[in-house]
Amino acid sequence: MVQVSPVLQASDLFRFYHTGDEEIVALRDVSVDVDPGEMVAVVGPSGSGKSTLLNCIAGLDEPDGGTVRIAGARLSRRPEAAKAAIRAEHIGVLFQSDNLVEHLTVIENVRLAQRLNGSIDDVVAGELLARLGLASRADALPETLSGGETARAGLAVALANDPDLLVADEPSGEVDAHAEERIMDLLRERTRSGRAVVVVTHSPAVAAHADRVVELRDGRSAHVR
8 A cells, every 4th residue: 555645744833922021822732744635624713823833834934843844845944945945836825815916917916926936827827717717807906806806816826836735824714605615616626636735714614625624722733523
């Protein structure tokens, strides 16, 4: 039997913040592995460490303890240039906001993301926008998009390079139920093609699509189901 290596290996993560003399523990010994073809949802109340975990996984924040590996390559405690190269090749990141460059159109934002990985493919970009219901908005500027269109355009940017791992923070937070279902269909399609997805969500509908659900409370993994 062939053993499959995880796309993501986040092991024993700790993250501390300081406010004056107070030390805040955002993550306490959290470990998450995600295999190819798997979607993991991270849930929990506000302030439980969900976004901090995603930032550490994506190399946008440095854990104070533990390690993160993406496709076998160590991401944590590497120079910023090395992290950026790993992200460009392996990781797509969808934030809750600020996913788009304001002076670029939707398709130009997708092309910019592709350029960071060394190539531009307008056919792929066009197909991706069509799958997200944005074909008619390809030449629109971000300021003219609705909240739902902005969320879907951000997802298109995150998926522009067909990343091995997508990390998404509330991907359906600004969309209606129909658009949420469209987004989740696309994410499930990605896992069927062997990609990995980690999604932070408050939506029971989104969590229901996941293969596993990791619940965080006070920075700890409280429950896995």
